[in-house]
Amino acid sequence: MEPEPGFFRRQSGRLVSALTRIFGVRNVALAEDVTQDALCRALSVWQFSGVPDDPAAWLMAVARNRAIDILRRDRNARRFAPDLGFLLDSEWTLAPTVIDLFEPRAVTDGELRMMFSCSAPGLPEEAQVALILHILCGFSNAEVAGALLSSVAATEKRITRAKKTLASSGRLFELHDDAELQKRLPAVQRALYLLFNEGYHGASPEVSVRVSLCREALHLARMLLEHPACAIPSTRALVAVMSLHAARMPARLDSAGDLVPLRQQDRTLWDAALTAEGITFLDASATGATLSEYHIEAAVAAVHANAKTADETPWAEVVGLYDMLMALRPSPVVALSRAIAIGERDGPEAGLLAVRAIEHDGRLARTPFYEAALGDLELRAGRIEAARRHLEAALERARNPMERRFFEGRLRALVPR
Amino acid sequence: MSEFVFLYRGGVMYKTPGEPERSPEEMQAQLGKWRAWMQELGAKGHIKTLGAPLEQASKVVSGPKKAVTDGPFAEKDLVSGFTIVEAKDHAHAVELAMGCPVFAIGGSVEVRPVMKMQM
Numbered sequence: 064m065e066p067e068p069g070f071f072r073r074q075s076g077r078l079v080s081a082l083t084r085i086f087g088v089r090n091v092a093l094a095e096d097v098t099q100d101a102l103c104r105a106l107s108v109w110q111f112s113g114v115p116d117d118p119a120a121w122l123m124a125v126a127r128n129r130a131i132d133i134l135r136r137d138r139n140a141r142r143f144a145p146d147l148g149f150l151l152d153s154e155w156t157l158a159p160t161v162i163d164l165f166e167p168r169a170v171t172d173g174e175l176r177m178m179f180s181c182s183a184p185g186l187p188e189e190a191q192v193a194l195i196l197h198i199l200c201g202f203s204n205a206e207v208a209g210a211l212l213s214s215v216a217a218t219e220k221r222i223t224r225a226k227k228t229l230a231s232s233g234r235l236f237e238l239h240d241d242a243e244l245q246k247r248l249p250a251v252q253r254a255l256y257l258l259f260n261e262g263y264h265g266a267s268p269e270v271s272v273r274v275s276l277c278r279e280a281l282h283l284a285r286m287l288l289e290h291p292a293c294a295i296p297s298t299r300a301l302v303a304v305m306s307l308h309a310a311r312m313p314a315r316l317d318s319a320g321d322l323v324p325l326r327q328q329d330r331t332l333w334d335a336a337l338t339a340e341g342i343t344f345l346d347a348s349a350t351g352a353t354l355s356e357y358h359i360e361a362a363v364a365a366v367h368a369n370a371k372t373a374d375e376t377p378w379a380e381v382v383g384l385y386d387m388l389m390a391l392r393p394s395p396v397v398a399l400s401r402a403i404a405i406g407e408r409d410g411p412e413a414g415l416l417a418v419r420a421i422e423h424d425g426r427l428a429r430t431p432f433y434e435a436a437l438g439d440l441e442l443r444a445g446r447i448e449a450a451r452r453h454l455e456a457a458l459e460r461a462r463n464p465m466e467r468r469f470f471e472g473r474l475r476a477l478v479p480r
Numbered sequence: 481m482s483e484f485v486f487l488y489r490g491g492v493m494y495k496t497p498g499e500p501e502r503s504p505e506e507m508q509a510q511l512g513k514w515r516a517w518m519q520e521l522g523a524k525g526h527i528k529t530l531g532a533p534l535e536q537a538s539k540v541v542s543g544p545k546k547a548v549t550d551g552p553f554a555e556k557d558l559v560s561g562f563t564i565v566e567a568k569d570h571a572h573a574v575e576l577a578m579g580c581p582v583f584a585i586g587g588s589v590e591v592r593p594v595m596k597m598q599m
Contacts, residue, residue: 065515066508066511068508069505069508070508071508071511072503072505099502102504102507103492103507105511106492106493106510107492107560108533110514110515110518111530111533111563114511114515201503201504202503202505203503203505204501205503206505
């Protein structure tokens with residue numbers, strides 16, 4: 064039996080969280096060492112014996128026993144987690160306490176608490192995403208750097224600094240304080256949303272890396288739903304956005320590994336089960352008085368999912384949803400999506416007006432998407448030379464070989480000069 | 481057919497100073513390669529004894545005074561496991577060892593013929 068893809072990294076997140084609960088947030092490094100040991104031991108043994116029937120339980124047992132050893136040997140270690148100190152100080156309660164903390168329910172709680180701790184208000188959003196990837200998703204510093212397309216040195220520095228902030232918080236986030244939880248939850252949702260987006264629209268040239276970012280984000284978002292206080296409508300809407308977008312992934316690349324735009328995707332390749340899950344969560348999110356940005360984004364994705372062909376897309380509905388999103392959470396990226404939808408609804412000239420009317424600080428214009436949208440609209444307006452200029456500009460801004468090939472293909476398809 | 485011992489050295493993915501960190505993803509990939517290699521050896525009837533991984537802790541007893549010391553070895557020199565295989569001859573056994581995934585992460589395989597007990 065082979066462990067499922069991402070098994071080791073996901074277990075790494077579970078073990079580090081459970082061990083941090085025991086050793087305290089000041090000792091994340093110790094939790095990481097014990098985790099690394101457990102994973103290495105698994106690797107060594109499983110190379111020979113094969114993977115056991117319940118590999119997760121095997122790993123938990125190794126980590127648990129190691130934790131008990133450390134606590135027995137090192138008196139100081141028992142005082143790391145202030146709320147557990149008295150339980151760990153007595154031989155009668157030490158082992159039972161640790162064993163309880165490795166029960167599946169407690170481990171999931173530990174992961175959730177870690178997720179909330181990683182989304183602390185003192186941390187910039189990029190640092191939150193990096194920390195979640197590193198601690199909860201088991202990405203090495205180098206892998207985080209690759210996924211977020213920054214240098215290894217800068218990523219290492221960012222993660223080290225974020226861990227210091229985590230350590231200074233004294234203890235893991237408490238889930239039972241409902242007021243605090245509701246206050247922090249939007250930041251957690253946002254970090255997971257950014258993580259998913261990094262996989263979906265991100266710059267990493269490795270398709271497998273980006274797919275795993277989306278998969279991990281969806282996994283963590285579903286985990287949020289397991290906690291009653293986190294299973295609120297906006298969290299369901301968040302899972303709906305992710306599921307509906309993830310459903311399209313099989314159609315986003317053709318057999319040559321080249322990008323296929325939404326309009327040209329073979330919709331029969333969309334993952335029907337994920338689409339259905341997304342629609343179910345979107346329906347379930349339609350309760351309560353608060354409309355979140357995730358509701359609206361999920362609604363847009365659902366409109367696309369329900370259109371059998373690109374031509375059947377009710378663009379007026381899409382524009383209406385983007386209008387709502389602009390009112391709720393305006394951003395240049397949303398404005399661009401809205402302008403493209405207007406171009407579909409009212410024709411290319413209207414679309415061009417809408418794109419050019421976007422107020423932005425220049426960051427949008429540095430992405431390939433802005434120029435690509437202009438190029439598409441000019442092409443539909445029949446102005447080939449203008450389209451060429453914009454597609455060439457998009458090509459210059461392409462962030463990886465896949466995007467470059469995409470724009471090169473678009474340029475080749477233009478009528479020759 | 482003759483028997484050979486494969487002595488694996490190093491190639492465990494513990495974090496060691498100066499070495500690049502090993503990510504869980506890399507460990508899983510390494511496990512997959514190792515399983516595939518062992519399964520192939522087994523399917524072709526080359527595995528006599530599966531063997532076992534060995535702990536890192538090492539004590540050496542030596543000399544007439546039976547002095548006990550900690551294994552004086554650097555990690556790359558520590559035997560990390562063994563397997564007994566069957567092969568036509570030494571060259572064939574070496575060829576089988578070539579497929580071991582341990583080399584990619586700095587380990588080595590020593591291939592030693594087992595002496596025949598009966599002539």
